[in-house]
Amino acid sequence: MSNMKNDLRELQQGLEKTGYICDTPTATVLYLAAALGKPVLVEGPAGVGKTAISQAYAEYYNRPLIRLQCYEGIDEAKALYEWNYKKQLLHIQAVAGHELNVAEVEHEVFSDEFLLPRPLLQAITSPEPCVLLIDEIDKVDMEFEALLLELLSEYQVTIPELGTVCARSIPMVFITSNASRELSEALKRRCLYLFLDFPDPELETRILQLKIPGIQSELAGQMAAALRSFRELDLKKTPSIAEAIDWGMALTLMGLETLEAEAVLTTLNVLFKYREDLDKARNIVLKEQEV
Amino acid sequence: MAALLDDLTSFINDLRQAGIPIAASQLDDCFRSLLLVDWSLEPAFHAAISSTLVKDAAWLPVFEEIYGRHFYHFSQQNQAARDRELHALRNGLQNRINGTGSQSGSVLEAGQFSRNPDACQVRRNQSPRLKNPITQDFYGATWEEIRRMEAVFPLLARRLATRMVKKRRRNQNAQLDYRRTMRYSLSTGGVPLNLFVNKREREKPVIVALCDVSDSCLHYSFFSLALVHSLERFFRQVRSFAFIDQTDEVTSLLKQSNFSNLRSQVLLNADTVGDSGYTDYGAAWASFLAKYGDCLTPRTTVLIFGDGRTNWFPSRSDLLKEIKSRVRKVYWMVPETEDDWAKGDSSMESYKKHCDQVFECLNLDGLTRALAQL
Ligand SMILES: Nc1ncnc2c1ncn2[C@@H]1O[C@H](COP(=O)(O)OP(=O)(O)OP(=O)(O)O)[C@@H](O)[C@H]1O
Ligand SMILES: [Mg+2]
Numbered sequence: 001m002s003n004m005k006n007d008l009r010e011l012q013q014g015l016e017k018t019g020y021i022c023d024t025p026t027a028t029v030l031y032l033a034a035a036l037g038k039p040v041l042v043e044g045p046a047g048v049g050k051t052a053i054s055q056a057y058a059e060y061y062n063r064p065l066i067r068l069q070c071y072e073g074i075d076e077a078k079a080l081y082e083w084n085y086k087k088q089l090l091h092i093q094a095v096a097g098h099e100l101n102v103a104e105v106e107h108e109v110f111s112d113e114f115l116l117p118r119p120l121l122q123a124i125t126s127p128e129p130c131v132l133l134i135d136e137i138d139k140v141d142m143e144f145e146a147l148l149l150e151l152l153s154e155y156q157v158t159i160p161e162l163g164t165v166c167a168r169s170i171p172m173v174f175i176t177s178n179a180s181r182e183l184s185e186a187l188k189r190r191c192l193y194l195f196l197d198f199p200d201p202e203l204e205t206r207i208l209q210l211k212i213p214g215i216q217s218e219l220a221g222q223m224a225a226a227l228r229s230f231r232e233l234d235l236k237k238t239p240s241i242a243e244a245i246d247w248g249m250a251l252t253l254m255g256l257e258t259l260e261a262e263a264v265l266t267t268l269n270v271l272f273k274y275r276e277d278l279d280k281a282r283n284i285v286l287k288e289q290e291v
Numbered sequence: 292m293a294a295l296l297d298d299l300t301s302f303i304n305d306l307r308q309a310g311i312p313i314a315a316s317q318l319d320d321c322f323r324s325l326l327l328v329d330w331s332l333e334p335a336f337h338a339a340i341s342s343t344l345v346k347d348a349a350w351l352p353v354f355e356e357i358y359g360r361h362f363y364h365f366s367q368q369n370q371a372a373r374d375r376e377l378h379a380l381r382n383g384l385q386n387r388i389n390g391t392g393s394q395s396g397s398v399l400e401a402g403q404f405s406r407n408p409d410a411c412q413v414r415r416n417q418s419p420r421l422k423n424p425i426t427q428d429f430y431g432a433t434w435e436e437i438r439r440m441e442a443v444f445p446l447l448a449r450r451l452a453t454r455m456v457k458k459r460r461r462n463q464n465a466q467l468d469y470r471r472t473m474r475y476s477l478s479t480g481g482v483p484l485n486l487f488v489n490k491r492e493r494e495k496p497v498i499v500a501l502c503d504v505s506d507s508c509l510h511y512s513f514f515s516l517a518l519v520h521s522l523e524r525f526f527r528q529v530r531s532f533a534f535i536d537q538t539d540e541v542t543s544l545l546k547q548s549n550f551s552n553l554r555s556q557v558l559l560n561a562d563t564v565g566d567s568g569y570t571d572y573g574a575a576w577a578s579f580l581a582k583y584g585d586c587l588t589p590r591t592t593v594l595i596f597g598d599g600r601t602n603w604f605p606s607r608s609d610l611l612k613e614i615k616s617r618v619r620k621v622y623w624m625v626p627e628t629e630d631d632w633a634k635g636d637s638s639m640e641s642y643k644k645h646c647d648q649v650f651e652c653l654n655l656d657g658l659t660r661a662l663a664q665l
Contacts, residue, residue: 004329028338032324043348179348179446180453188346189314195348234549 007031011060020049020056021207029194030057039152039173041188044196046178047240051135053196054174058131066126066171067133068119070140076147081159082116110161120148124155124167132171138181149187199241201228207241212248222259223248230271233280239271246270261289296383302361303344309357310423311350317343322384330377337362349443353421356439428653429511429626437510440655444514444550448521451659455525458663495527496592496619496665501579503597504533504563505570511626513554514655515596518662520545530586533557534575537565540583570600572638573607580610587617592665595623595646599632599639606638611645621645624652624661 008027015022022030030053033040042050058065068079088109095105117125123132134148151157155167175191177183199207201224208220223244231238239247247270256263264285272278307313324339337358345354424439425447432440471487500519502512516531523529533541539562548556565574587593593614615621623646625632625639632639643649650661 004327004335005332008332008335024332024334025338025341028328028335029342032327032339032342035327036320036323038320041346180449182347182450185312185314189316191346192320192342193346194342195351234551 004031014060015056016210018056018059019210020052021203021210022053023199023203026053026194026196029192033192034172036192037170039175039191040194041183041191042174042176042194042196043179045198045238045240047242048196048198049241050176050196051133054131054133054176057172057174061131061172063128063172064126064130065133066119066123066130067135070134070136070138070144072139072141074140074144077118079118079120079144080147080151080157081118081121083110083161084114084116088114112162115159115162120151121157121165123171124151124157124169125165126169126171129169130171132173134173134175136178137175138177138179138183142184145184145187149184149190152190198227198231198238201225204228204241204244208244208248211245212252215248215252216257218258219251219256220248223251226259226264229284230281233277233284235272235277235280236274237272237277243271261285296380298361299380302357305357305361305421306344306354309353309421310426311345311353313344317346326381326384331374347446349425349446352442353424353439357421425656426654429508429514430653432510440510440514441550444517444655447655447659448518451518451663452522452525454663455522455665494590495525497586497588497590498526498529498594499586499591499618500529500531500594500596501538501575502531502533502595503535503570503572503575504557504561505535507570507600508596508598508626509554511598511652511658512596513557514658515594515624515652516541516545516557517550517553518658519594522662527590530583532579532583533561533563534579535563535565536567536569536571536574537563538575538579538582539563567604569602569604571604572597572599572601572642573605573610576607576610576614580613584617587614589617589619591618593618593621594665595621596652597623598625598627598637599623599642600636601638603636606641608638608641608645611642615645615647620647622647622661622665623649624658625649626652628653 008024008031011031012022012024012027015027029040032038042053044050055065091109091114092105119132123130137145137148140148152173155170156164158164175187198204201221204224204227205217205220208223209215209217212220227239227244247267250267250270251259251263254263254267265282268278268281268285272281303313303318321340321343324343325336328335328339330336340358341351341354345351421439422436424436424443427436427440466489468487468489472485475485475487498519500516502516504512512533516533519529519531530540530542531545532538541557541561544556544560545553565571565578567574611621623639623642627637627639628651629639631637632643639649650657650664652658652661
């Protein structure tokens with residue numbers, strides 16, 4: 001415990017080297033998750049770095065990142081394992097001419113060799129501990145969520161033809177969600193909860209400086225302030241960190257060292273994808289210009 | 292015993308009281324986390340508590356408010372005093388975890404955790420109870436409580452939308468188009484290689500929302516208006532009307548305003564006050580029919596948001612009957628329970644007869660449930 005502060009600082013610095021800046025609360029949650037062996041459930045608006053955080057974590061600890069991208073209708077065959085039936089058929093055809101022992105062939109085609117491990121199985125059979133990213137879990141249905149929950153509490157999988165596969169290592173698990181659907185209480189209880197919001201100007205300034213080579217610190221600071229007031233508008237799509245970075249790229253390419261209203265107006269379309277949003281943003285820039 | 296431990300106890304009780312669901316296992320996680328972090332780092336102390344106790348962003352504003360109330364003085368203390376308290380709290384937690392750790396279930400359930408109930412009691416009396424913003428009744432809510440409802444509102448709206456998407460999808464049950472499938476199979480030697488299906492698009496209704504924006508159901512109506520408009524894409528068209536004793540269309544006002552200025556926009560710009568200035572459903576319906584009667588068609592679904600309290604003016608349920616005769620469905624969402632309809636100036640008993648269904652929507656939870664059924 002006495003080194004906790006140091007550990008946190010080290011973690012923050014390590015993640016920053018991989019290109020991810022996290023504040024103390026975020027670093028604390030990562031630290032606790034590792035110490036308690038619990039998954040992290042990351043929620044927040046689009047583009048605030050929910051996915052990036054696990055990538056940075058894996059890179060910093062030099063662990064393989066295994067990603068399960070969720071989508072509606074995803075099933076065990078795509079997430080856990082599947083039998084390679086084409087290969088099985090070919091194998092059966094290949095041995096068809098010979099003396100056949102049905103039981104033996106059956107045993108053969110349901111062996112490791114014919115198994116296609118999908119991300120979840122890959123993650124628990126990985127010889128070295130990996131980072132497992134279950135991205136956008138709110139897209140799956142309740143039944144699939146139950147399957148995940150089972151896997152995350154037991155770290156073993158039963159494959160009827162093969163028997164039970166136990167985890168060779170316990171992965172560090174990140175689960176992201178856009179909160180489009182309420183997750184089950186059981187899953188939420190199991191995880192540590194990390195809500196990532198849009199960064200405050202100070203943090204965003206640092207992110208911009210890290211991500212945009214050659215940006216003037218004054219420009220980065222002014223951009224962060226402007227972004228904050230843009231995000232206060234009632235928009236169809238609030239500009240994300242990724243878009244903020246694109247915007248900064250555009251402004252530095254134009255050779256800007258400080259934020260100028262004219263340049264802002266010509267580059268607003270990098271930040272806003274909807275006509276109505278663009279108009280609202282333009283209005284406040286013009287108003288700002290007047291005063 | 293450290294004051295902090297008592298404070299942690301009453302803090303957790305307050306969170307639960309405010310409606311934040313906290314399971315026993317979460318308390319375990321919370322205390323274990325607290326033992327792992329360095330408390331002189333306030334953000335870490337805070338993160339250990341919030342990441343284990345709150346699992347839903349909608350609750351964060353409520354959590355922050357209670358956290359601030361309980362731990363503000365703690366962060367203000369000088370280092371030495373804080374260290375003393377922290378040391379005592381750490382020992383207290385450690386003992387409890389060690390002492391009961393082998394028992395099944397939770398190490399520290401709130402009941403046994405409150406070792407010093409008197410101390411909590413004092414504190415509890417000092418601070419007002421927070422209510423769960425999702426299940427708290429609109430009626431009688433203070434402004435502060437309305438603010439908390441507004442904080443959880445976007446999340447509820449989004450959830451309602453997903454529920455509607457799922458329902459729509461389920462309703463589109465596809466059926467095999469035998470004829471096309473057979474015809475096409477002729478070109479593949481009679482093997483039906485391609486299956487053709489008929490997707491039945493359910494016809495989307497036109498929504499006409501009528502909202503009583505008088506003082507008695509002001510908050511209720513604005514949440515309703517905002518919610519109905521957030522569902523715009525699920526309907527062919529949404530038109531909204533506000534009334535007190537006169538009806539005015541607010542559709543374009545709603546489109547221009549955002550959730551935070553909706554209330555003021557409608558109150559300032561809509562023409563809802565006629566001769567009396569008091570809620571008068573009869574007068575409101577008469578003016579609605581006169582000005583906007585043409586929006587009532589067999590494809591229209593009318594949603595009425597209001598308490599049906601007519602200020603003893605004639606209820607004019609004949610006008611509601613006429614509206615009903617011209618549209619597909621009439622649904623009424625009332626912010627009162629059925630028990631209250633027979634009391635005072637409520638005309639719900641007679642209006643009820645001309646509605647396809649009446650929903651009791653006492654709070655945000657009830658309101659979203661009712662709308663999900665559309
Ligand atoms: N704290 C940060 N430090 C550095 N870069 C960041 C940070 N947060 C976000 N970014 C940048 O923003 C980009 C978008 O982040 P990411 O894709 O992880 O967002 P997300 O929350 O997963 O979005 P979505 O909800 O759309 O999946 C990343 O590629 C990264 O470059
Ligand atoms: Mg993502």
